[in-house]
Amino acid sequence: MSKIAxxxxxxxxxxxxxxxxxxxxxxxxxxxxxxxxxxxxSKLTELIFDGPQDTLTLTYNAQPALLTTSIAILxxxxxxxxxxxxxxxxxxxxxxALVAAGVLRFExxxxxxxxxxxxxxxxxxxxxxxxxxxxxxxxxxxxxxxSNITNDGHPVQLANLNCPGQIVISxxxxxxxxxxxxxxxxxxxxxxxxxxxxxxHSELMKPAASQLNNILSxxxxxxxxxxxxANVTAKAVLDEQEIKQLLVEQLYSPVRxxxxxxxxxxxxxxxxVEIGPGxxxxxxxxxxxxxxxxxxxxxxxxxxxxxxxxxxxxxx
Numbered sequence: 001m002s003k004i005a006x007x008x009x010x011x012x013x014x015x016x017x018x019x020x021x022x023x024x025x026x027x028x029x030x031x032x033x034x035x036x037x038x039x040x041x042s043k044l045t046e047l048i049f050d051g052p053q054d055t056l057t058l059t060y061n062a063q064p065a066l067l068t069t070s071i072a073i074l075x076x077x078x079x080x081x082x083x084x085x086x087x088x089x090x091x092x093x094x095x096x097a098l099v100a101a102g103v104l105r106f107e108x109x110x111x112x113x114x115x116x117x118x119x120x121x122x123x124x125x126x127x128x129x130x131x132x133x134x135x136x137x138x139x140x141x142x143x144x145x146x147s148n149i150t151n152d153g154h155p156v157q158l159a160n161l162n163c164p165g166q167i168v169i170s171x172x173x174x175x176x177x178x179x180x181x182x183x184x185x186x187x188x189x190x191x192x193x194x195x196x197x198x199x200x201h202s203e204l205m206k207p208a209a210s211q212l213n214n215i216l217s218x219x220x221x222x223x224x225x226x227x228x229x230a231n232v233t234a235k236a237v238l239d240e241q242e243i244k245q246l247l248v249e250q251l252y253s254p255v256r257x258x259x260x261x262x263x264x265x266x267x268x269x270x271x272x273v274e275i276g277p278g279x280x281x282x283x284x285x286x287x288x289x290x291x292x293x294x295x296x297x298x299x300x301x302x303x304x305x306x307x308x309x310x311x312x313x314x315x316x
Contacts, residue, residue, distance in 0.1 A: 002270035002293075002313060004082070005229075007285075008070050008089035008096035011196075013278030014062045016051035019069035021300050022076060023049070032072040032106065036064060039107045040114055044068065059197050060117030063092045064110045070096045070276035071106050073297055077275065080307045084273070086236065086264050088229040090281055091160075091201070091255050092116075094247070101224040103243055108219045115215045119208035120198055120251070129199030130176040131159060133168050136189030142167055142179075145186065149178050159201035160255045163287040168194065170202035201255055209251040216244050234259030236267070257281075261288045271313060273297060273306060 022029035023045070033045040047056055048065045056065060070093070089097040095113050098104045104112070134142055139161055146156045146169060156171030156179045169179055176199075180191035199205065221244050227236035230246045234256040237243055261284070264272075271293040274282045282294035293313075295306040 003085035003264075003268045004271045004273060004310070004313075005086040005088060005264045005269045006074075006084040006097070006100060007272055007274045007281045008087070008093035008100070009066060009274060009276045009278050009281055010089065010091035010093040011059060011062050011066065013276060013280055014056055014066050015277050016053050016056060017049055018065075018277040018298070019072050020049050022072050025300065026072075026076045028075045029072040032075055033068060035107055036068040036110045039111055040064060058117075059121050060114060063113040063117040066092060066276060067096050067099070067106075067110055067113050071099055073275050073303070074100055076300075077297065077303060077307075082307065082310050084226055086227050086229055086267065086269055088260055088264065089231075090257055091231060091250070093276070093281075094228070094231055094250065096276070097228050098224070098243065101226040101228050103222055103224050103228065103240060104219065112212075112215055112219060116208070116212055116251075119211045120200060120205060123208040124198050124204050126197070128173060129171065129202070129204055130173040131168055131170045131194040131196050131199060132176050132180050133166060133192045133194060134180065134183050134188050134190075135192070136165050137167065137183055137187060138165075139167055141186065142169070142183060142188075145182050146171070146175075146179050149175050149182070154178055155203060157202050158254045159199075160257060161259065162255075162257045163261075163284045164258065165189075166284075166287070168201075170199040171204065172199065201251070201253060203252050205252040209248050212251060213248045216247060229260045229263055231255045231257070231260065234263050236263065257284060258288055261285055265289055265292070271295070271310070273310070 154175035156175030159170035160168035221240035
């Protein structure tokens with residue numbers, strides 16, 4: 001018998017117009033967008049629907065925009081009484097998972113990720129940090145490379161362990177460049193610089209983590225009603241204090257996505273539903289386990305299709 005996990009995307013999946021059909025046709029979804037605007041005292045909804053894309057992509061806009069869109073979709077999905085056995089999100093998406101699991105109120109989460117984005121943007125001056133995707137190298141080999149370069153005075157570390165053969169590194173611009181060159185020399189297939197505004201999930205984010213801790217300490221956290229698989233540990237957590245601490249550590253720790261998916265697979269999850277724009281996470285799941293069933297809900301038509309398929313699946 002199978003179990004279901006809901007997955008929530010992180011930065012990079014944002015797109016102008018995402019969630020608009022839910023806003024236009026579903027009252028509870030529209031309320032989510034309205035509440036985000038009110039909590040942030042901004043025109044976030046207008047930016048999501050009308051762009052421009054480069055402004056939406058700024059980290060302090062993309063984070064609340066993606067969380068808002070995913071939760072707006074989830075609110076309508078609740079009508080179909082399809083409940084997950086586990087939830088997880090990639091980086092920013094972990095906050096969406098926490099709202100889905102009842103750990104945080106949406107209004108608190110959207111405020112937190114807005115501040116998170118601002119802190120991340122401010123932590124390292126533009127141009128001093130970088131990230132790159134390394135393809136075709138295992139984590140042990142790559143960690144040896146990044147450790148040696150860091151020891152030479154150019155901090156760089158593993159940031160996202162996404163799936164077999166796809167690992168993102170993060171650190172100073174010079175550290176990332178040196179690690180990319182050395183990785184290719186030692187057999188990596190490719191090293192692709194990422195267009196990002198900072199060295200996310202690296203030690204350079206510790207100043208942002210300290211500021212984020214202050215924000216999170218002011219918010220109310222509750223015990224999760226659904227197990228949340230945490231990025232930092234790749235383990236399912238329920239305790240609200242542990243979750244809060246892991247959110248702080250997440251800013252400067254690797255996102256262990258491959259391990260997180262394997263944790264859910266080990267707990268009999270066979271079906272993964274990505275809720276929000278894009279298909280990044282379900283794509284990674286298929287690279288981790290080809291036999292897993294994956295679905296994407298990003299508009300009303302896709303929701304209708306996925307709901308019909310899920311109704312026909314046995315649950316334990």
